[in-house]
Amino acid sequence: MQPAILAEGLKKRFGPVEAVRGVSFAVRPGEIFAFLGPNGAGKTTTVHMLTTLLRPSAGRAEVAGFDVVRAPTEVRRRIGVVFQDPSLDRELTARENLYIHGRIYGLGGAALRAKIDEVLDLVELRAAADQPVKQFSGGMRRRLELARALVHRPRVLFLDEPTLGLDPQTRAHVWDYIRRMKAEAGLTLFLTTHYMDEAEQLADRVAIIDRGTIVALGTVAELVRRIGGELLYLRLEGGAGCRPLPGVQSCRELPDGRLLLEVEDAASALPRVLEALLAAGIRAREVTLRRPTLNDVFIRLTGRELRDELTRPGATAWMRRR
Amino acid sequence: MQAFSVMFYRQVLRFFRARARVVAMIVNPLIWLLFFGLGWSRVFQSPMARMIFGGVDYLTFLAPGIFAMTLFSQSFIGGVSVIWDKQFGFLKEILVAPAPRSASIAGRIVGDATLVTLQGLVVLLLTFPLAHALRPAGLLPSLFLGFLMALAFAGLGTALALKMESLEGFQMFMMILILPLTFLSGAIYPIAAMPGWMQALAYANPLTYAVDGARHYLVGEAAARFSLALDWGLLLLLGLGFLLLAVLAFRRATLEG
Ligand SMILES: Nc1ncnc2c1ncn2[C@@H]1O[C@H](COP(=O)(O)OP(=O)(O)OP(=O)(O)O)[C@@H](O)[C@H]1O
Ligand SMILES: [Mg+2]
Numbered sequence: 001m002q003p004a005i006l007a008e009g010l011k012k013r014f015g016p017v018e019a020v021r022g023v024s025f026a027v028r029p030g031e032i033f034a035f036l037g038p039n040g041a042g043k044t045t046t047v048h049m050l051t052t053l054l055r056p057s058a059g060r061a062e063v064a065g066f067d068v069v070r071a072p073t074e075v076r077r078r079i080g081v082v083f084q085d086p087s088l089d090r091e092l093t094a095r096e097n098l099y100i101h102g103r104i105y106g107l108g109g110a111a112l113r114a115k116i117d118e119v120l121d122l123v124e125l126r127a128a129a130d131q132p133v134k135q136f137s138g139g140m141r142r143r144l145e146l147a148r149a150l151v152h153r154p155r156v157l158f159l160d161e162p163t164l165g166l167d168p169q170t171r172a173h174v175w176d177y178i179r180r181m182k183a184e185a186g187l188t189l190f191l192t193t194h195y196m197d198e199a200e201q202l203a204d205r206v207a208i209i210d211r212g213t214i215v216a217l218g219t220v221a222e223l224v225r226r227i228g229g230e231l232l233y234l235r236l237e238g239g240a241g242c243r244p245l246p247g248v249q250s251c252r253e254l255p256d257g258r259l260l261l262e263v264e265d266a267a268s269a270l271p272r273v274l275e276a277l278l279a280a281g282i283r284a285r286e287v288t289l290r291r292p293t294l295n296d297v298f299i300r301l302t303g304r305e306l307r308d309e310l311t312r313p314g315a316t317a318w319m320r321r322r
Numbered sequence: 323m324q325a326f327s328v329m330f331y332r333q334v335l336r337f338f339r340a341r342a343r344v345v346a347m348i349v350n351p352l353i354w355l356l357f358f359g360l361g362w363s364r365v366f367q368s369p370m371a372r373m374i375f376g377g378v379d380y381l382t383f384l385a386p387g388i389f390a391m392t393l394f395s396q397s398f399i400g401g402v403s404v405i406w407d408k409q410f411g412f413l414k415e416i417l418v419a420p421a422p423r424s425a426s427i428a429g430r431i432v433g434d435a436t437l438v439t440l441q442g443l444v445v446l447l448l449t450f451p452l453a454h455a456l457r458p459a460g461l462l463p464s465l466f467l468g469f470l471m472a473l474a475f476a477g478l479g480t481a482l483a484l485k486m487e488s489l490e491g492f493q494m495f496m497m498i499l500i501l502p503l504t505f506l507s508g509a510i511y512p513i514a515a516m517p518g519w520m521q522a523l524a525y526a527n528p529l530t531y532a533v534d535g536a537r538h539y540l541v542g543e544a545a546a547r548f549s550l551a552l553d554w555g556l557l558l559l560l561g562l563g564f565l566l567l568a569v570l571a572f573r574r575a576t577l578e579g
Contacts, residue, residue: 090410092332103327
């Protein structure tokens with residue numbers, strides 16, 4: 001089957017900065033594909049290239065079967081975009097924003113009016129439809145942008161950080177809308193995020209992007225399996241560091257002083273680890289067991305935390321230099 | 323064509339939504355006419371002064387000038403909305419749409435020019451009771467001529483704004499252009515009274531021909547300096563030329579600026 005999105009060696013350079021350094025991937029029709037990466041990874045730049053707003057410096061891309069450089073109008077006809085930054089007309093009401101959007105995409109009449117009501121219902125904004133957007137809260141604006149991107153029935157929907165800056169409840173709502181959109185037949189979703197839980201919740205497949213390169217691609221389960229096992233967090237008395245321990249595949253010292261151990265099976269490894277430590281005269285003060293997440297995959301691949309707010313100055317000690 | 327009409331519609335919606343702006347646009351020319359025009363018309367009452375102003379009282383001389391001035395400054399300032407669209411992101415919504423960009427940008431410029439011409443109509447209607455010598459028959463042709471000039475400056479303002487990132491940059495252009503072009507247009511004092519070098523600048527100023535044409539229609543042929551053919555020809559050329567300039571600027575627009 002023809003992929004909904006195809007990127008081959010896509011690159012973008014802004015003067016001396018190489019924002020995207022050759023990414024290749026294919027998104028299947030009907031799937032939710034997530035680009036997961038930290039600030040400045042090149043997510044937005046990739047979205048802008050795929051949505052015909054930036055010309056790639058090298059490589060090529062097809063969306064809905066059309067080349068983004070050679071047939072931009074054909075691509076534009078088939079995509080909906082929710083940009084990272086707001087793009088609504090704040091002076092106009094929600095309904096007027098949707099109406100103007102529909103007309104620009106060649107719709108009109110009763111069909112457009114019906115579609116506008118439908119998308120307003122989907123994002124639960126019917127009651128606020130005739131208020132100017134400048135009176136909307138951040139979450140309402142985001143929902144309106146989602147609704148607007150659906151008015152012209154796109155085949156491929158791009159969502160650049162759809163829940164950035166929203167509170168947890170609103171985020172859960174938006175996730176819900178996105179799932180419902182996917183349920184609409186044939187809609188392919190490309191979303192970017194730097195929230196790992198967002199990728200885990202929504203995406204069929206995830207590409208982890210860092211510094212302009214895709215460092216891993218697969219389903220969440222596949223990516224997590226790369227860690228190989230489970231994770232143990234230990235805080236040792238006296239702040240003792242890593243040492244060879246039975247059944248432990250790797251050990252890393254975290255900025256907060258804890259040790260992060262990778263083990264095949266935590267339930268059987270834990271007693272042996274604690275015994276070995278005791279034999280060396282070290283007592284554990286705190287033990288946490290966790291299944292690996294995408295964040296752990298990211299740490300493994302890049303040596304850094306995905307969630308920038310967790311990166312502390314001490315973390316640089318184990319950062320991989322490039 | 324849908325993109326043209328909907329972008330036209332958007333300008334109209336936004337215009338009437340901004341009530342304060344609508345009021346300011348009407349009040350501003352009235353301030354000129356009343357406080358500037360009425361004041362000076364008392365000074366210029368001698369037969370000698372009437373001669374300088376083409377045989378009419380100063381207020382009648384000034385009225386077509388204020389009309390053209392209003393159209394000029396308001397249409398050029400229309401470029402500000404492009405900068406706001408950049409800053410609030412709405413421009414991306416247009417850039418990513420499949421509609422022909424030439425149609426959407428032209429719709430917006432023609433919309434601006436039409437709205438500005440309507441303001442000109444309001445200004446003229448308010449002017450007639452003050453300047454009795456004005457000819458009502460001149461109203462319609464003046465509006466058409468004014469529309470061409472509004473098209474030219476809305477096009478120029480839009481093209482400049484598309485190249486600019488900040489409101490401050492555009493405001494600088496407004497400062498550099500609006501006042502000098504107004505003074506150099508014969509709107510406030512006749513071109514004949516200017517020193518030679520200033521006359522040369524006035525001839526290079528598009529606003530001059532709108533003022534001249536409007537004066538021809540509203541005051542009379544004797545008050546005009548150029549032929550109507552020249553006024554119409556130049557403004558038509560500039561209107562279409564600057565519209566085209568804006569269309570070309572927008573066609574090439576990407577997010578890289
Ligand atoms: N127009 C531009 N000119 C110059 N550099 C740019 C431009 N746009 C992006 N960059 C640079 O390219 C890199 C990637 O930026 P991009 O916006 O694609 O990242 P991102 O993954 O979307 O990040 P975020 O999560 O912060 O949105 C950054 O280093 C950024 O500074
Ligand atoms: Mg981004």
